[in-house]
Amino acid sequence: MKVLVHNLNPGVVLTSDVFSLTSRPIITRDTELTEEHIEVLKAFSITEVEVKSPKSAAKKQKDEYMTSSTTNTEQNTDFHSLYKKAVIQYKKQFENWQAGTAVDLYQVRLEIVPLLEIALDKPKTILSLHHFSEAQHYIYHHAVSVGLISSFLAKKLSYSKGDIIQLGLAGALIDCGMSKIQPRIFNKRDNLTQSEYEEVKQHPILGYKMLKGLTGIKESVLLSVLQHHEREDGSGYPLGTKGSQLNQYSRIAAIADVFHAMTSERIYRTKQSPFKVLEQMQMDQFGKFDTKILNILVNELTAFSVGTKVELTNGQVGEIVFIDPQSHTRPMVKIDGVDEIIALTKRTDLYIETILT
Structure with missing residues (x-):
């Protein structure tokens, strides 16, 4: 049946x-x-569309998703709704940890796995996670999103289903140790003092201790929590671990952690374009991340084709008309409604903000 867009x-x-x-x-x-x-339809001045009840599509959607250990996905396959639910549930878990309760791995799994079923085959979903994040609840959004990005990278690395889920748990738990840091510090709007920063730098060790000894969690998950702020060149913390000493899970979690952190709105700074962040991670952070894993993230999130609709950081919307094979994040974009083509390789002040199609 046809429905007016403003009635959808x-x-x-x-x-x-x-x-x-x-x-x-x-x-x-x-x-x-x-x-x-619906907002995209309005932005493109679409007046009406053909739609049907979601019930007839439910079976097809379920068949396409991975087998879940819960029934939540069968009841609600809308990604954004599941995402918001996971963030709310993670917040409750985090507050429990602050009060001294042990980590409930089963509950964390219930929050993460249904989202994995939807997001793993959709790079654009991974690319849009920063849009959902709220500055005042950043730490909870960050946990859920890093879990999804880590699992996505694991799948692209051809990991087993079990490892994909374990990496989702690892990503979601990398900052569990922050529950033992004074709330006034990680909610602070101003720059941290040196002593406050030193306290924050202990959260990987605190998180490792919280998870050590729990059943149902691999040693690699523990190491990813301990090492997610370590870097390939040894410049990270808390132990200065580097190179071959870094666990593969840790390398994945480190990239997912930085990518989501830099693209999200924070209390003390504004978010950045995902494509600007990818460029920075490739250039400014060279030698700090596993090149193979980082290249997978870049390639998957910049798998453009001619005709792709994008929005630039200045708000202009256009269509990609040429892709520079040497600079995937900077194609040529024909701006809608005007006779103008922007070559992003020459406009270093502009970046792609998001992919519309």
């Missing part, structure tokens, strides 16, 4: 592709619409 509610499913001025659809059929999708 999240959860309905498109029955046909939605086109704008390009040969590629801006949203494809069988997509279950979220609030973000």
Whole structure:
């Protein structure tokens, strides 16, 4: 049935592709619409679309997802809803840890696994995680998002399903030790004093101690919690571990941690474009991260094709018309509504903010 865009509610499913001025659809059929999708339709001045009840699409969606250890995914496959639920549940867990309660691995698993089922095959979902993050609740958003990004990288590295889930848990738990740091420090809006920074630098060790001895968790998960701030060149903390001494889980978690942190709104600074962050991680941080893993993240998140719709950091929307094979994050973009093509290789002040199609 046809429905006016301004009457749409999240959860309905498109029955046909939605086109704008390009040969590629801006949203494809069988997509279950979220609030973000509806905003995109409005942004492209789409007045009405063909939709159906989400019930008829539910079975198809479930078949495409990985087998879950919970029934939550069967009841709700909307990513954003599951994401928000996971953040709320993680916040409760974190507050319990602050009060001295032991880590409940089963509960953390319940929060993370349903999200993995949806996000693993969708690079654009991984790329959009920073849009959900809120500065005042950053630490909870960060945990959930780092778990998803870590699992995504593990899948691209051809890890087993078990390792993919373990890396999701590792990512979600890397900052559990922050629950033992004074809240006034990690919620501080000003620069930390040297003594405060030294206290923060203890959170990997505190997290390791919180998880040590728990059943159902691999040693590699413990090491990723301990080593996620270590760097390949030995410049990290808390122990200055480097090179071959770093666990592979730790290398993955380190990249996921920095990527999400730099692209998210924080109390003390604004977020940055994911593509600007990827460039910085490749250039400014050369020698600090595992090159193979970082290149996988860059390649997956910049797998553009001609015709892809993107939004730039200045708010302009356009279509990619040429991809520079030497600089995937800086293609040529034809701006909508004007006779202008921007070569991002020459406009170092601009970056791609997000992918629209």
